[in-house]
Amino acid sequence: MTSQRRSIDGIPSRCWCGKGIRKKEDHLFKWVDEAMFDELRRVDAQQALIEEEIDDLKKCLKKTEERVDVEKAILSHR
Template sequence: MSTTNYYSSASSSAICFSPHGVPSKCWCGENITTFTSKTKENPYRRFYRCVIAMKRENEDHLFKWVDEALLQEIRMVEEKCKLVAQDVNALRMEVMGTMKLHNINFKKMEDAMSKKIMKTVGVASVILCSIVWLWGRV
């Protein structure tokens, strides 16, 4: 967007269509430009307007104060940040739940392996003792 200083007698009552946030195009399809107000009511206040609207002030084209548009943009970004934070929290809770399940499954596998090892050690001990006993009888 280019910044140009023009005299503007535009008022917010001439709004035909005003999108939420910072506009990029007028309803007529023309790109939006930033102008500076030279009115007594709003001296040096910046606003968005298309070039056609500046040439034909009696037509209703997009008009929006820059400060109001930026405030709307900030509020939209804040809402998006809240949604992202909610998504992150939901994902964190899901990951924590999955980790708990993995830990439970790991513990079960560990217990099962421990029991199998104990059985194997027990059987090996019996076999070894039997071999030693048999060896001693020979």
């Protein structure tokens, strides 16, 4: 048994069940559409957290570099 799944970029024009898109609440595609939006919101929130973590790491790295520079200056005067 072979599966003939195709990967299509963008928003599909047909439902996964094979029927055309209908803009009604009772059709499966509407649920998929809402699930996609929910997933995008989650990804957006996760990306914001990652950006915050990167900013924190950059600040920490800068402080560490400053400490290393101070230590180098102290050691070079000895």
